[in-house]
Amino acid sequence: MSPPIQFEMRRRTLLVGTAIGALTAAFAGRAVAQTQAVVAETPGADRSAVTLSVNGTDRQVEVDNRTTLLDVLREHMQLNGTKKGCDHGQCGACTVTVNGTRVNSCLSLAVMHEGDEIETIEGIGTPEALDPMQQAFITHDGFQCGYCTPGQITSARSVIEEIRAGIPSHVTDDLTTQIAVTDAEIRERMSGNICRCGAYSNILAAITQVAEDQA
Ligand code: FES
Ligand code: FES
Structure with missing residues (x-):
């Protein structure tokens, strides 16, 4: 018994689609090969x-x-x-x-x-002459495993410089006066530095102390 017409059409459509797919893949493969050849023929291009x-x-x-x-x-x-x-x-x-x-x-x-x-x-500093931010992290126990700490210290130093330079953040509400070093400013500006140990409150204390010492 021959298959219903509808099934036969679907099967033909599938075969045509498969053939087109194979051809497309072949052309794509050739294009990739040509691209690789160009790169390979150009020493040092990459x-x-x-x-x-x-x-x-x-x-x-x-x-x-x-x-x-x-x-x-x-x-x-x-x-x-x-x-x-x-x-x-x-x-x-x-x-x-x-x-x-x-x-x-x-x-x-x-x-x-x-x-x-x-x-x-x-x-930034040496073991014998620590940067004030490095010392503050130690004083305030601003780390546990320490993995995030180099990034935290680098960012923290920049945060103080950015506030001093008058660069506003998302939480700065007054652009007519010198930006205050508040907890909200520090938290917002340090929000791109994640600490999986959750040492955030101690990191905040360390940055606050450095900002106050340098005011
Ligand atoms: S390693 Fe670059 S932001 Fe996480
Ligand atoms: S001290 Fe461990 S991730 Fe921040």
């Missing part, structure tokens, strides 16, 4: 030499163009103080400053920073 000024010292590296600033710092320069938490711009563990401005280094490609001045936690 790599670049980049010079960064890291903690005051010029460092040159040759990297795949897709390498993040974070990976260059950690994997190429062995500056492991800067941490990789999420690698998606959501935790702040990778915070460093670039030309004085804090950035999430996991979201920035190294090749974008030719000649830029990068400061990592290794460039």
Whole structure:
């Protein structure tokens, strides 16, 4: 017995669709192969030499163009103080400053920073002469496991500078006077730095103390 007409049409439609799909895949595959051939025939097209000024010292590296600033710092320069938490711009563990401005280094490609001045936690104080923010974190017990701490300290120093520079935040309600260093300002500006240990209240105390000492 022959199948119903409706089934026969569906089966034909399926066969035609499959054939088109196969052809599309073949063309797509050829396009990918051609793209790879172009890249392969152009030596060094996917790599670049980049010079960064890291903690005051010029460092040159040759990297795949897709390498993040974070990976260059950690994997190429062995500056492991800067941490990789999420690698998606959501935790702040990778915070460093670039030309004085804090950035999430996991979201920035190294090749974008030719000649830029990068400061990592290794460039902030020394064990013998701690930066005031580092000392305040110790004094106020602003960490537990410490994984988020380099990013927290880097961000915290920038927060005080941003408030002093008069840069408003989402919670700044008066733009006509000097911005006050309030708990709300600090919490808002530090909201991009996650602490899974929940040391937030002690981090807040540390930043407040540094802001008061430097007022
Ligand atoms: S590792 Fe960059 S924001 Fe989390
Ligand atoms: S101290 Fe452990 S994540 Fe912040």
